[in-house]
Amino acid sequence: MSSKKYMTGSLDLTKHDTGTGAHRSRKPVYMDFLPPCNHACPAGEDIQAWLALAQAGEYEAAWQKLLENNPFPAIHGRVCYHPCETACNRNYTDDTVSIHAVERFLGDLAMEKGWKPEFTPKPGGKRVLIVGAGPSGLSAAYHLIRLGHEVEIREAGPVAGGMIHFGIPAYRMPRKELNQEIQRVVDMGAKIVLDCRVEDIEKAKAEGGFDAVFIAVGAHLSKNIEIPSRDARKMMDAVSFLKSVENGEDLQLGRRVAIYGGGNTAMDAARTAKRLGAEEAVIIYRRDRASMPAHDFEADEAIEEGVKINWLRTIKEIDCTTMTVEVMELDADGRPQPTGRTETLETDALIMAVGQDTDTGFLKKVEGIEFNWDGTVIVGPNMMTGADGVFAGGDMVPSERSVTIATGHGKKAARYIDAWLRGESYQPAAKHPIVEHDKLQLWYSTEAPKRKQGELSPEARLGGFEEILQGYSEKEALFEAKRCLSCGNCFECDGCYGSCPEDAIIKLGKGKRYLYDYDKCTGCAACFEQCPCHAIEMVKE
DSSP: GGGGGGGSSOOOOTTTTGOOOOSSEEEEEEEOOBOOOHHHHOOOOHHHHHHHHHHTTTTHHHHHHHHOSSSOOOHHHHHOOHHHHHHOGGGGTSSSOOHHHHHHHHHHHHHHHTTOOOOOOOOOOOOEEEEEEEEHHHHHHHHHHHHTEEEEESSSSSSSSSHHHHTTTTTTTTTTHHHHHHHHHHHHOOEOOOOOOOHHHHHHHHHOOSEEOOOOOOOOOOOOOOOBBOSSSEEEEEHHHHHHHTTTTTOOOOSEEEOOOOOOHHHHHHHHHHHTTTTTEEEEOOOOEEEEEEEEHHHHHHHHHTTTEOSSSSEEEETTTEEEEEEEEEOOTTTTEEEEEEEEOOOOOOEESSSSSSOOOOGTTSTTBOOOSSOBBBBOOOOOOOOOEEEOOGGGGSSSOOOOHHHHHHHHHHHHHHHHHTOOOOOOOOOOOOOGGGOOOSSSOOOOOOOOOOOOOOHTTSSSOOBOOOOOHHHHHHHHOOOOOOOOOOOOOOOHHHHOOOOOOEEETTTEEEEOOTOOOOOHHHHHHHOTTOOOEEOOO
């Protein structure tokens, strides 16, 4: 009979012969490792755990597990750039698990079913003031409430959500789902005061009787660059432009719009301009595509919608509706250098998308708070500034900037604030070693390509701000959750149990895994070879 008919491959006992015989030198031990998806998640989600619950059809339990670390699955399932998927070991088999799509499915299903977060707050909570109702501030509020504290958020703008609301267009983040997930935090007990700019932290803390403060004001100020301009008819920054669109203002951009910058905000500004009726939207970026900060899919979608991108160009001068740009070339180090060659472009409006800064000037009068050269606030490992009881996170502290990173900062700060308020110390749990793909023993073959999400055609997108990417059905979400390989953690496949020649493995029952009878075990490593997810390690006696 051909060996190809068997699911399990032949063991290579030459690798393990030193562990067998009259005197066993090594023995197998069941272990838990850290899956790369969990390790890569900026919000610290236990992705593998909630995927396991989802693949069992236990959707509410999966959602509750997800909410232990991230309060906004419907938001993150749409706007997160899912580094968890970049790290996914399944990529070496066929394609990554579409984690974000399953997360979105759970988030949307929870709103449809009206599920409520289940938690038991600790007694003895205090009062915490949060400045800024963006993702970091809202996340901190959510986790502080779960930890038993009373929270008030003061937001300078007219709505909560921060840059999720004003910086991410509705075609990526529809407002209904955004507002519903924010409302969940309010329903849990958070008080949000809008149109309330905090100028004096110490005064606000004292007058409100707050015991601690978390500051998360976000990056709402556009950076400025000097461009010689004799008569620029319409020039605006990308953040103000997107806010104006969100507020329904009539901007009258004209037929031709230029966008200066190469980040995700530049892509959103260009795509928004097309939706407002611009016949031409041209992005001008001084580097090449490989160096742009925008994600590839953002540029791809922009090009699909008719946006033009002029790589290796920089603006030299603007005169009325004529723009002079200089052609750049990459040097041996890949850096753009001027060539002296120029081109002219006709444009009715220019949108500057060259980055954002945080408005941290109001903190300079707080004794103990220190700043970096770029204006970001210096915090310690516990997220506390140099002022006692004043913590900070999100875009205003040194780090990469994304909604998920800001959400993770809020959770991290909440845990340190809780410990500080209770006179305790918080130490994150030690992490298991990461299990990379080369550690897996995939003795089975599988053909289960990732389920694609439906999306609007480029022609249909430009008709308005309808959401482009569609969600999974239950059938699709269930299939996708089942694609998880459970890297590094036993999922009770019985590979070890069935392969042991000495019957040294005891099956404890569903959910209880297995136990070794070392009186019978010879150390042959058959179980190790047959564990597909590397939940077994051979250790020296």
